Amino acid sequence: MxxxxxxxxxxxxxxxxxxxxxxxxxxxxxxxxxxxxxxxxxxxxxxxxxxxxxxxxxxxxxxxxxxxxxxxxxxxxxxxxxxxxxxxxxxxxxxxxxxxxxxxxxxxxxxxxxxxLPYRLPFVDYHEEGVFHVHTIEGLTRILAFLEKTKPRTAAIIGAGNIGLELAEALKKRGIDVLILELLPEPAALWPARIRRAVAKKIEEKHIRFFPGTAVKKVSKNGRGFVLETDERSFEAEAVFTVVGTxxxxxxxxxxxxxxxxxxxxxxxxxxxxxxxxxxxxxxxxxxxxxxxxxxxxxxxxxxxxxxxxxxxxxAGGDVVFPGIVGTQILKFFELSLAKTGLSREEAEKEGIKTKSSVARRLDKSRYYPGAVPVEVELVSEEESGKIVGAVVVSGGNAVSFIDPAAVAVYAGLTIEDLGWFDSAYAPPYAPVWNALVSAALKAVSNED
Ligand SMILES: Cc1cc2nc3c(=O)[nH]c(=O)nc-3n(C[C@H](O)[C@H](O)[C@H](O)COP(=O)(O)OP(=O)(O)OC[C@H]3O[C@@H](n4cnc5c(N)ncnc54)[C@H](O)[C@@H]3O)c2cc1C
CATH class of the missing domain: 3.50.50.60 (FAD/NAD(P)-binding domain)
Structure with a gap:
């Protein structure tokens, strides 16, 4: 047929x-x-x-x-x-x-x-009990069975990208001592610098042992756990997770x-x-x-x-043209909500786009309202036209309410002036009068520091 x-x-x-x-x-x-x-x-x-x-x-x-x-x-x-x-x-x-x-x-x-499919490190035996990548529901079932049966005290995560970080938080919440080994000099390497710094600080705050610039070359079984070796040193852990991309x-x-x-x-x-x-x-x-x-x-x-x-x-015979993505992403890492849309300054520079950025730090609710947490917004705009090309949000609450309007602004080609006078919602339990996104835009308009 x-x-x-x-x-x-x-x-x-x-x-x-x-x-x-x-x-x-x-x-x-x-x-x-x-x-x-x-x-x-x-x-x-x-x-x-x-x-x-x-x-x-x-x-x-x-x-x-x-x-x-x-x-x-x-x-x-x-x-x-x-x-x-x-x-x-x-x-x-x-x-x-x-x-x-x-x-x-x-x-x-x-x-x-x-x-x-997840990249498999060639020197890792994924059939070994206690060695995992994190990709499918079948794999998840294996992970849970192992964690429940052997109750490991330590776990090594190879890779500090989104999934590595989410996993680190998850294992920490289960009371496991976490070690992250990362080839690159910083965690969250694909994110803008502001987010990389926030993640590095949070890693330290949560007592996760983080080893940047670490190229693991060998993983071998050793009694109850594993030894992970680089050219210079070795690490021990009772479980190994590799999250090095797909x-x-x-x-x-x-x-x-x-x-x-x-x-x-x-x-x-x-x-x-x-x-x-x-x-x-x-x-x-x-x-x-x-x-x-x-x-x-x-x-x-x-x-x-x-x-x-x-x-x-x-x-099916229709005709839809996808307008395109603008690179919007969000990640939770402990109390932090981290998000980006469009291009960061680094990315814009690589593309030959001259930009300026403005940063606003505010609370996500009225100052006097219980539970207000800090939020930091960086807005990146094209120097000449004032068009918004990107935004970065580091929030102690929920970054979505800042990154989504910023994504619409990037998508629609709005300028900092458009966003500065944007009719944002205000009520003490939800938002302050001047929210961080609007403030960042107005700062850019008036060239404030
Ligand atoms: C741990 C984790 C966390 C994530 N978190 C986020 C997040 O917060 N936000 C976000 O936007 N994205 C996230 N993602 C990514 C998101 O899950 C994927 O982008 C999404 O699942 C992709 O969907 P897909 O349909 O393209 O592929 P998949 O979901 O991978 O589905 C592909 C299907 O094809 C089948 N298949 C593969 N090869 C063949 C073959 N040769 N023949 C027949 N069948 C085949 C597979 O069995 C599978 O069912 C996360 C992914 C993981 C693993």
């Missing part, structure tokens, strides 16, 4: 697309396959299950294949892995992971929504569509790859950056859902 639409991957991007295809082209024959048995879940919640804030891994699951079929009318076949692709013949070769049998499936249009899960389609160096599928703003009948979305694909005016690899759940929706509508 030739499927009108074939979707590989049943999570954020794949299922967002499938829902649109079903909605707009209900008569089309649609097949969705997924390698894992569990579909549609919030991997983003994994650290919070480890910390105990969320009671169980199952809480992260939005749909099972059964509930998806019942509520959305779409069948998802799990335990099937796409192993090769022949775009010339419109064929995808699919392996049944239970029987090992491989079949060729014919498609009219194909969506590749296979996400990304790579697009596209090995099976190499050579069949244009890819970036890291293996992300190049797509246009309709989600189409260099093959007109093959679409891609989510962590396995690039995405258009509105400010940079080019595609970037920016793997996030927010983008995967949107790009999946765009690809699905276009596969």
């Amino acid at each position: 030739r499927w009108d639409c074939y979707v590989i991957g049943a999570d954020a991007a794949g299922l967002s697309a499938a829902i649109q295809i079903k909605r707009l082209r209900p008569q089309a024959s649609l097949k969705v396959i997924n390698m894992g048995r569990i579909i549609s879940y919030g991997a983003c919640g994994i650290p919070f299950v480890i910390s105990g804030e969320i009671a169980a891994p199952e809480k992260l699951i939005h749909f099972t294949p059964e509930s998806f079929a019942k509520l959305r009318g779409i069948r998802v076949d799990t335990g099937l892995e796409a192993v090769s692709l022949r775009t010339k013949d419109h064929l995808v070769e699919v392996k049944d992971l239970e029987t090992g049998k491989t079949t060729a499936e014919e498609y009219g249009q194909l969506l590749i929504a296979t996400g990304a 790579a697009p899960a596209t090995a099976f389609c190499r050579g069949e569509a244009d890819m970036t160096r890291n293996g992300a599928l190049e797509v246009d703003r309709r989600g189409r790859t260099s093959d007109p009948d093959v679409f891609s979305a989510g962590d396995c694909a690039t995405v258009y950056h509105r400010l940079l005016k080019r595609n970037v690899y920016y793997p996030l759940g927010s983008t995967a859902n949107k790009m999946g929706r765009v690809a699905g509508i276009n596969m």
Whole structure:
């Protein structure tokens, strides 16, 4: 049988697309396959299950294949892995992971929504009990079983990016002594300097042992725990987590569509790859950056859902052009809420954009209202035009109420003057009269320090 639409991957991007295809082209024959048995879940919640804030891994699951079929009318076949692709013949070769049998499936249009896989350090044996990466719900179950059974007193995390930091907090909350080993000189390396500094300070405050500039070269079992070795020294821990980034899960389609160096599928703003009948979305694909005016690899759940929706509508015969991301992100690290949108000054400089920045420090509620916490906003604007190109927020409360309006400003090309007179909400329990974002914009307008 030739499927009108074939979707590989049943999570954020794949299922967002499938829902649109079903909605707009209900008569089309649609097949969705997924390698894992569990579909549609919030991997983003994994650290919070480890910390105990969320009671169980199952809480992260939005749909099972059964509930998806019942509520959305779409069948998802799990335990099937796409192993090769022949775009010339419109064929995808699919392996049944239970029987090992491989079949060729014919498609009219194909969506590749296979996400990304965590990098595995070549010197680490991930089969060893007590060694983990943090990526899937199946992996989470393994982690929880280990933590509950062996009750480790110490854990080493290799990598101080977003997931490494969220994990450090989670393990600390379980009473585990945490050690972070990071190759680069600072934690949160992909974030702006203001955030990197705030994270480094918080790491110290929380008594997490942090070793920057540390290249682990060997991990070996040693009695109850592990020894992690660099050229100069060694560390000991009873559990090891590697969180050193991800790579697009596209090995099976190499050579069949244009890819970036890291293996992300190049797509246009309709989600189409260099093959007109093959679409891609989510962590396995690039995405258009509105400010940079080019595609970037920016793997996030927010983008995967949107790009999946765009690809699905276009596969169903619609015509949606994705306007692009502006690089909005937020991260919780203990009491801190850290967020950015657009370009930091460092990033703008690399792009040859001359910027100025203004910083405002305020409270997030009226000074006299109980629970008011500090918030710091840095606004980055283009020197000549005054257009806002980015913002950075470090908040003791919730940075969303500052970063989202800033993201709209960047998206819409507003200037510091526009934002300075922006009609922001005020009531003592929620916001002060002069909120930090508005203050930063007005400071920029009047060139105040
Ligand atoms: C611990 C953690 C925390 C995160 N926190 C955040 C956050 O706070 N905010 C945020 O925006 N993002 C966050 N993310 C990222 C977010 O989860 C991803 O961007 C999102 O899941 C990507 O969705 P996707 O559909 O592209 O891919 P995935 O969710 O990875 O889904 C891909 C699916 O394809 C299947 N698959 C893969 N290869 C094949 C194949 N060959 N054949 C068949 N099926 C295949 C997989 O089994 C999987 O089900 C986090 C991720 C992790 C791991």
